[in-house]
Structures are given as structure tokens and as C-alpha cells.
Amino acid sequence: MTKTVRQGSVSIPNFRLESGEQFDEIHLAYEQCGPIDAPTILVCHALTGNQFAVGTESNPGWWRGLIKDCGYIDTSCYQVITFNVLGGCDGSTGPSSLQSNGEPYQNQFPTLTVRDLVEAQFVALNILGINQLKAVIGGSLGGMQVLEWGVMYPDYMEAIFPIAMTPVFSDYAIAFNHIAKQAILRDPALKNGEQPKDGLHLARMVGMVTYRPEELFSKRFSRHQQEGEYDVESYLDYQGEKLAKRFNPYSYIRLLEAMNGHDITRDRGSYQQVLQQLNVPIFALAFQKDLLYPPEEIRRFVTDLEEAGAYAEFHEVETIFGHDGFLVEFEKWGPFIQDKLTSLETIKN
Numbered sequence: 001m002t003k004t005v006r007q008g009s010v011s012i013p014n015f016r017l018e019s020g021e022q023f024d025e026i027h028l029a030y031e032q033c034g035p036i037d038a039p040t041i042l043v044c045h046a047l048t049g050n051q052f053a054v055g056t057e058s059n060p061g062w063w064r065g066l067i068k069d070c071g072y073i074d075t076s077c078y079q080v081i082t083f084n085v086l087g088g089c090d091g092s093t094g095p096s097s098l099q100s101n102g103e104p105y106q107n108q109f110p111t112l113t114v115r116d117l118v119e120a121q122f123v124a125l126n127i128l129g130i131n132q133l134k135a136v137i138g139g140s141l142g143g144m145q146v147l148e149w150g151v152m153y154p155d156y157m158e159a160i161f162p163i164a165m166t167p168v169f170s171d172y173a174i175a176f177n178h179i180a181k182q183a184i185l186r187d188p189a190l191k192n193g194e195q196p197k198d199g200l201h202l203a204r205m206v207g208m209v210t211y212r213p214e215e216l217f218s219k220r221f222s223r224h225q226q227e228g229e230y231d232v233e234s235y236l237d238y239q240g241e242k243l244a245k246r247f248n249p250y251s252y253i254r255l256l257e258a259m260n261g262h263d264i265t266r267d268r269g270s271y272q273q274v275l276q277q278l279n280v281p282i283f284a285l286a287f288q289k290d291l292l293y294p295p296e297e298i299r300r301f302v303t304d305l306e307e308a309g310a311y312a313e314f315h316e317v318e319t320i321f322g323h324d325g326f327l328v329e330f331e332k333w334g335p336f337i338q339d340k341l342t343s344l345e346t347i348k349n
């Protein structure tokens, strides 16, 4: 049983974005779990994730299969903290938040970078009195944040676990994000000043097709249909509608844009120079058939890191889930995380 799950919010005054835009104050909502004096692991969430990584037994979080008492990340040994990202819509400052004129930002919310998301979490952790981390871990957009943590604050943690990410977001992935963004921005509801919920529904359907490979779709649905509708069609509609009910369309756009801009070399010099800055042990995970972040690219990144003198390991997970592998089948890759966390001392020496 995972006992001590706590929730809170950190208020950060005068927060400046990379773009130069400044907020008088932002809030980051968080979930914290495990003994407060134990080594801390920071979890970074993906595009539509939130701070509820662990959750409760009756309302499990999205990584409860990984993180719990006696889990692969054992919350009786480690404290685990997860923030809802800046720009999110689960309690942190984002497009649904009110501006000083009393109106929600919505599409007026400033553009964000992955580095902004990391910087906000860094300041929040310091305010909470957490000045050192055991590890930073996350998948997809979370994995991009993990990499940025490694470049921006390599002395702040003992290891990073970037999962299902690449050092630079690909043109192929930007292409899908463009379709998603356009689906939202071209939603006719906008003309009536309403929320583009149908656009978000469409955007999610596009996303879902990229998160899983063809084989899984065939295995799941087998062209089965009911009352003239293919099961795969009703599945995508269901997922689209579900997200449209729980997510802010403009949060979705700002986070897509942050992903598009992800490039660890941006404004930092050459790829080689940036690899040198990633001076922290790195354990990278890849999932077979991940269309967005192909395992061979992640393997190449790890080889480049090793050649640059870093301590880096690569682990490829056999799965039919593709990109969504980081949200399922924890028994396949949780032991890798557990093992590396417990063997960090040997690596340091």
C-alpha cells in the first residue's frame, strides 16, 4: 500500500520565460509521495499527463505500475515528486488561468519552451527546500524535460532516465503536431468565441495513431465493425472525446509548440559541445516500433554520449505498444529502472 501521497502548489514570483515574457507569479501544482527525508526522484510528465503519477489505490495515477511502496520505484525508500508543467491544465499556471484583467489567457498564453518547463520546476523544488535529486525520469515530452535537466543542471541529480525521446524533435513528429494544431485552430467554434473542443478531439485522434504501431491496431480491432462503424473508428472517437473533456485545447497547442522547439543544441553550440555538458549518468529507454522516437535514434544518441566520455546506457524494450510503451507493461522495463537506481553508487565510484 502506498500511504503518504500529498498534493500541493508552489507559488513562484516574477517568473521569466526564455521569450522574455514575465509573469508576476506562477503556480505549479504537484504530487509528492514517500518519506520527506528520503532521496528525491523527480518525475516529468508527457503531453497530456499531469502531476498525478502515483495517485491512490482507488484512483491510480498514470505511473502507479512503476511507482508505489515496494514498486520498481519504491516509495518506502524514495520520495517522488511530480509537477503539472507550466502551461498545463491540472492546477499549474496555464491557458485556463486568469490574467490580471480577470479573463483566462486561453490562446493569449505565451509560448513556452521545454527549458521554461524545467526552469519552473527547478525554482519550485528550491522553494520546497529540495536542493538535490536522486534522479529525474520521464517519457516523451517528459523525456525531453529530463534531457534538459541533464544539460541545465547536471550537478543537481545523480542520474537521468530519459525515456522515449530523442535529443532533437524530428520533422516527422512536427508534421503530426502541425495537423493537430491546425485541427484546433480551424475549429469553427472559435468564430463564435467558444472552446475548440472538436478540434482537440481531432488532434487527439491524430496523436493516438502515432502512439501505436499498425500491428497493435490490427491485433486489437481486426477490421471488426458494429452497426456500420469500425471498432477502430469508435475507439479513436472515444479517445478524442475523452481528452476533449479533460484538457484545455490551448494547453495542448502550447505544449505541442514546446515539443516542436525541442533541440538540446539550440543556442548552445555544437552537438559535441552539448554532449560534454550532459555530465551525469544517463539511462535511456526506447520502445520497439516507436514511430516518433525510433529506438535506433536513441541508440545512436547513447553511442554519441559514450564517445563524448559520458556514462550512458541504452535499453530497448520489446513491445507491440510502440511509443505508448512507456505507459504500459511496467514489468518489462521497471526492473531496469529499479536496478539502475540501486546500482548508482557503483557507477559513481
Ligand SMILES: N[C@@H](CCO)C(=O)O
Pocket (backbone or CB within 6 Å): 046, 047, 048, 049, 139, 140, 141, 211, 324, 327
Ligand atoms: N499517451 C501520451 C502520449 C504522448 O507521449 C500522452 O497522452 O501524453
